[in-house]
Amino acid sequence: MDVVKLQKQLVDYRASLYHEAFLDEQFTQLQELQDENNPDFVVEVVSLFFEDSERLLNELAKALEQQSIDFKRVDAHVHQLKGSSSSIGAQRVQKVCITFRNYCEEQNVEGCLKCLQQVKHEYSLVKTKLETMFKLQQQILAAGGSIPM
Amino acid sequence: MGMAAESQFHVLAVDDSIIDRKLIERLLKTSSYQVTTVDSGSKALEFLGLHEDDTTNPSTPCVSPNNHQEVEVNLVITDYCMPGMTGYDLLKKIKESSSLRDIPVVIMSSENVPSRISRCLEEGAEEFFLKPVRLSDLNKLRPHLMKTKSKDQHQKQEKQEEKSAFQSPKQQQQEKEEHQQQQQASNNKRKAIEEGLSPERTRPRYNGITTVV
Secondary structure, rough: HHHHHHHHHHHHHHHHHHHHHOOOOOHHHHHOEOOOEEEHHHHHHHHHHHHHHHHHHHHHHHHHOOOOOHHHHHHHHHHHHHHHHHOOHHHHHHHHHHHHHHHHOOOOHHHHHHHHHEEEHHHHHHHHHHHHHHHHHHHHHHHHHHHOO | OOOOOOOOEEEEEEOHHHHHHHHHHHHHOOOOEEEEEOOHHHHHHHOOOOOOOOOOOOOOOOOOOOOOOOOOOOOOEEEEOOOOOOOOHHHHHHOOOOOOOOOOOEEEOOOOOOOHHHHHHOOOEEEEEOOOOOOHHHHHHHHHHHHHHHOOOOOOOOOOOOOOOOOOHHHHHHHHHHHHOOOOOOOOOOOOOOOOHHHHHHHOOOOOOOOOO
8 A cells, every 4th residue: 555645635635625625724623633642533433423413413404304393493403503513614505504503593494304305414414524534544544644634 | 741840730621612622731741740630619619628508607517617728729710601601600609718719710601791701700701712722821720820830929910931942833833923022021931020100901802713613
């Protein structure tokens, strides 16, 4: 396995994630908080984000299936999702949440359902991207290389 | 590292989001603070040794007889939007308590609502940070913490710390740009310096460099 090639792959891949707004500056902040004493910090935070998001998306689906939708409840979940996506730098997810909250305020069911689909889609995309990136990092480490910044 | 002979400051971080708790913990530890995180205002009060009915019923046996809480907390940093007790409610309870009112409280929020910010500052919050919180924000905590360590210090300080040793070069650059306006002549890191109360003390702090919308 060519470490140099893998490292270049990682650098390019990561750059594309920023370029396509999957990730923003906040993700960089997370990476800067990681060091030799806390080598898994980013993976740990991102894993928490995955777990938490999946829980929230389930709650959202349930809340929007109700006969009489509790928009306050829906909004509370979206607010949480917006917060956590912002905290890890998942910009596209965060952006959909903003639109989602507006629909909640308007009590617009159609809009909310549309946003739910969108946010599920964006979440699924960023999850795949991050998992791919972590896999690349693992490969580099396994081949004896270090993760380029 | 810069902490030298003094014992570490202990910060109590309150946030209902597990992601944000992890983040604030890492930020605080990177800044060499000792950290305890809790997920609600009521747990925070419990940790501080205060029970919710304490202010109205001082003879409650569950409050320890001495005025100090069990574990010393030098600063409380709390999220604003939390279910049940909000960060604002927590702030109020702390400031209303004779044993806790001197503990500096910082509020964090993902939403930039000027009236919210003023309300918190008026209620006695030292700072208001917009989320996501960064290392550079935490450097603003040090003056408030230094104040609590100094016995006679009653007045707030507006002087800036010199760039922290634990900042990455990128952070230092950001710090420089952000604090140009606030820079003062003095550059003493650790000594508490008496200064007149500055009207800027209550000026809301807006973080202009985040991407929060």
